[in-house]
Amino acid sequence: MSDKEQGQNQSFDEIYLIYYPKLVRFCKEYILSEPDAENIVQDCFLYLWERKDTLKTINNINAFLFRLVKNKCIDHLRHRVTAEAKKEEIRSTYLKEFEYKLLAISSFDDSSLSDEDIEVIIYNAINRLPDKCREIFVLSKLKGLKYEEIASQLAISPNTVKNQVAIALQKMRKELKNHLPLLFFIIG
Numbered sequence: 099m100s101d102k103e104q105g106q107n108q109s110f111d112e113i114y115l116i117y118y119p120k121l122v123r124f125c126k127e128y129i130l131s132e133p134d135a136e137n138i139v140q141d142c143f144l145y146l147w148e149r150k151d152t153l154k155t156i157n158n159i160n161a162f163l164f165r166l167v168k169n170k171c172i173d174h175l176r177h178r179v180t181a182e183a184k185k186e187e188i189r190s191t192y193l194k195e196f197e198y199k200l201l202a203i204s205s206f207d208d209s210s211l212s213d214e215d216i217e218v219i220i221y222n223a224i225n226r227l228p229d230k231c232r233e234i235f236v237l238s239k240l241k242g243l244k245y246e247e248i249a250s251q252l253a254i255s256p257n258t259v260k261n262q263v264a265i266a267l268q269k270m271r272k273e274l275k276n277h278l279p280l281l282f283f284i285i286g
Contacts, residue, residue, distance in 0.1 A: 110150050114143055121167050128171045138170045223273040227266055234259055235266035
């Protein structure tokens, strides 16, 4: 009996019982995780189940199933590579941020600044913000208004307020990079 005849004569249940263990072993060789391999093979059989009326048209069920699993493995591995690269990028960014903060706090000399000096440094940094950004920042961080209150008062969206505060904080971080702990007086 040819593969085509065999595929045409087998029911979905028979195909599942025969090929499921083989496909999981095959998949696990590349995916390295048995639960993930089982999920991929289950997805392939779900795909086949949803198209079970086409079983009769498949010439070589063995080749069809292994190709299907192979393609799902490739998709899974590509996704994992991308996800791991993003995680590494995030870890690298956090590490750089922590190193920067360590350097900033280590070099910060709090004994050399009086309260008046701190106030002048902070207000100079605030005054260098663009007008609308400064207004929103002052209302949020110095007057303690909520984003919704600011949005209502200025007739803008809360999302605009949120974005402007984020921009202000970013600019303030740059402005106060040599006095980073001072920023916590503002946003604390």
